[in-house]
Amino acid sequence: MGKTLVGNHIRKLRFNHDEMTQQQLADKVGVTRQTIVALEKGNYSPSLELAFRIAHAFNLPLEEVFFYGDNTEFKK
Amino acid sequence: MTYQEKKSIVSLISAILIFVSxxxxMYPQYPEGGLESIETFRYWGSFVLILTVVSIVAHIIISIIxxxxxxxxxxxxxxxxxxxxxxxxELKAFRNxxxxxxxxxxxxMGSLIIYQPLQAMFIILIISGFISDVTGSITKFYHYRRGV
Structure with missing residues (x-):
């Protein structure tokens, strides 16, 4: 399986939000800590619903939390 | 190692231990006499049914422990x-x-077509049930470890 093409800044955002723990974020978005670990490692692409919930947890738009490919900006 | 990874390993080991033990x-209780006697069918029927019950109960107990x-x-x-x-x-594990x-x-079923004894069919069915259980546990472990 390996890494997915959908990347994210969750680890950095957690740190910037009062060093939120993985468990706190997991509780906030309604998943297990294991799922947050898998997301941060890039081992799992979340569903659209979960992606929105995570973005809402950080009060940010979706594209500031998730990106497609290697870069933070999607290149056409 | 996470909870789910550990649970998959425990499930795998317990499935092997339950099946082998x-x-x-049951092996010494195999009925003597004709290969396809009523007793033999009864033996295989009870083998599968008791294994199913024992396996479910043992898995629940092991999971609690x-x-x-x-x-x-x-x-x-x-x-x-x-x-x-x-x-x-869970879906991927179930599929595999x-x-x-x-x-x-x-x-x-193929073994019956090529005139193998009925016990061969039962043994293949039981072993495939066991291997499918093991496959499910390995699939879970793999995906929790390597991602989806």
Whole structure:
């Protein structure tokens, strides 16, 4: 399986939000800590619903939390 | 190692232990006499039914013991629900497990076509059931470890 093409800044955002723990974020978005670990490692692409919930947890738009490919900006 | 990874390993080991110990217990009870006597069919029927019940009960007991040991050793609570990642992995494990069992089922039916004894069919069915269980546990472990 390996890494997915959908990347994210969750680890950095957690740190910037009062060093939120993985468990706190997991509780906030309604998943297990294991799922947050898998997301941060890039081992799992979340569903659209979960992606929105995570973005809402950080009060940010979706594209500031998730990106497609290697870069933070999607290149056409 | 996470809770789910540990649970997959425990499930794998317990499936192997249950199956092997049950087979060792049942093997000496194989009825003597004709290969296809009524007693032989009764033996295979009870083998499968008792194995199913024993396996379910043993898995539940082992799962409870595992949760207690996990709490004591890690002072962490086990996840109380299955989220989307768990459900996705569960589906993949079920798919692989089902595929292996169906393959075994077809081989078992094939054994009848090539005039193998009936006990060969039962043995293939039982072994395919066991391998499908093992496949499910390995699939879960793989996806929790390597991602989806």
């Amino acid at each position: 049950y087979c060792l217990y 595992f949760n207690i040991v996990f709490r004591i050793t890690t002072s962490e609570k086990e996840p109380r629900f299955a989220d989307e990642l768990d459900k996705l992995i 497990s089902f595929f292996v069992f169906i393959l075994g089922f077809l081989i078992a």
